[in-house]
Amino acid sequence: MVRVPLTAVExxxxxxxxxxxxxxxxxxxxxxxxVAAGISPETLRxxxxxxxxxxxFFTIAALAAALDLSLDELFAACQVEPPLSASA
Incomplete structure (x- = not known):
């Protein structure tokens, strides 16, 4: 399987x-x-x-629970405004 390259926003x-x-x-x-999130330290790193x-999603949810973060807060903190396209 070929992975599609991530965008700058991602x-x-x-x-x-x-x-x-x-x-x-x-x-x-x-x-x-x-350990609290049920993932390996290498994955967290x-x-x-x-x-x-x-x-x-399940990894993020487990980390949020282990760190007492709400998924809404985590989602809001990670938002990135996409760049305006040339046609806009």
């Missing part, structure tokens, strides 16, 4: 997601939060650094 959204998760994690260790900018 990459930026992934970077914002990682930043929000890092801030919410605070002083807790990456392994602590990963990739999400936090933007190397996995499009995690599954």
């Amino acid at each position: 990459r930026l959204r992934g970077e914002r997601l990682g930043a929000v998760l890092r801030r919410a994690r605070g002083t807790r260790s990456m392994p602590q939060v990963a 990739k999400i936090e650094t933007g190397r996995a900018p499009t995690p599954s």
Whole structure:
């Protein structure tokens, strides 16, 4: 299966997601939060650094629950205004 390259907006959204998760994690260790969310520390590291900018909904929901974040807050924090097209 060939993966379609991510757009600049998708990459930026992934970077914002990682930043929000890092801030919410605070002083807790990456392994602590990963175990609480039921994912591997490596997966959490990739999400936090933007190397996995499009995690599954279930992964995001598990992380939100482990970090006491609402999905609405997380969604709002990761929004990116798409660039205006040349035809607009």
